[in-house]
Amino acid sequence: xxxxxxxxxxxxxxxxxxxxxxxxxxxxxxxxxxxxxxxxxxxxxxxxxxxxxxxxxxxxxxxxxxxxxxxxxxxxxxxxxxxxxxxxxxxxxxxxxxxxxxxxxxxxxxxxxxxxxxxxxxxxxxxxxxxxxxxxxxxxxxxxxxxxxxxxxxxxxxxxxxxxxxxxxxxxxxxxxxxxxxxxxxxxxxxxxxxxxxxxxxxxxxxxxxxxxxxxxxxxxxxxxxxxxxxxxxxxxxxxxxxxxxxxxxxxxxxxxxxxxxxxxxxxxxxxxxxx
Numbered sequence: 001x002x003x004x005x006x007x008x009x010x011x012x013x014x015x016x017x018x019x020x021x022x023x024x025x026x027x028x029x030x031x032x033x034x035x036x037x038x039x040x041x042x043x044x045x046x047x048x049x050x051x052x053x054x055x056x057x058x059x060x061x062x063x064x065x066x067x068x069x070x071x072x073x074x075x076x077x078x079x080x081x082x083x084x085x086x087x088x089x090x091x092x093x094x095x096x097x098x099x100x101x102x103x104x105x106x107x108x109x110x111x112x113x114x115x116x117x118x119x120x121x122x123x124x125x126x127x128x129x130x131x132x133x134x135x136x137x138x139x140x141x142x143x144x145x146x147x148x149x150x151x152x153x154x155x156x157x158x159x160x161x162x163x164x165x166x167x168x169x170x171x172x173x174x175x176x177x178x179x180x181x182x183x184x185x186x187x188x189x190x191x192x193x194x195x196x197x198x199x200x201x202x203x204x205x206x207x208x209x210x211x212x213x214x215x216x217x218x219x220x221x222x223x224x225x226x227x228x229x230x231x232x233x234x235x236x237x238x239x240x241x242x243x244x245x246x247x248x249x250x251x252x253x254x255x256x257x258x259x260x261x262x263x264x265x266x267x268x269x270x271x272x273x274x275x276x
Contacts, residue, residue: 121162168216
């Protein structure tokens, strides 16, 4: 993937310039020199003159397109953030991470690119990222495999509880575990509202024995897995959720799909470069 921006913006400056051409430019150019050819330079000079004398032209256009202006500001902020992320990737390639890959794997087990998520079932940004991961898996298919790590927030008891139930589901039945994982993220508002009742009802619908699942969720195996995930996240400097490692490239927060795909492609290129 090229380094061209993955953001697109509506051209607000063109709107302003068009308004100028429609209402102000002819008079300004005529006043400057009635016989002067209409060139880019004369238009620039006339534009500066008119906007200096009539700044309300710009303000009126911006007010009429306030939603577009807000989108541009937000996308501009995202672009700056992602430029910093690209720079960080160059440093990430030099690092050696400590990651336990002995977890259920979604996708091709032998894929050259591994995405590891440190995530929290009660975090709304994590739920968005979970959907993005599915899109990444569909777009890159055999190139990518995915592992999930628990990093539940301490101030939300349901975060740890959800991790316990889903981890227990993985221990008992990996295929159903992935289905349960998706259901919990997709119905996050129900989790926050209904708590353990939601976790139990959805597990039952998937065919889990609730007594067995509940016992596993509170057992030592699940506790060790979650505690190990938390310790690993802390040792790798994970600042919060969502956080993903794409091979050894760090992806902080929730990035849009094109940016995530660029991370995958960058990681793949780096791996192939090492082989050569």
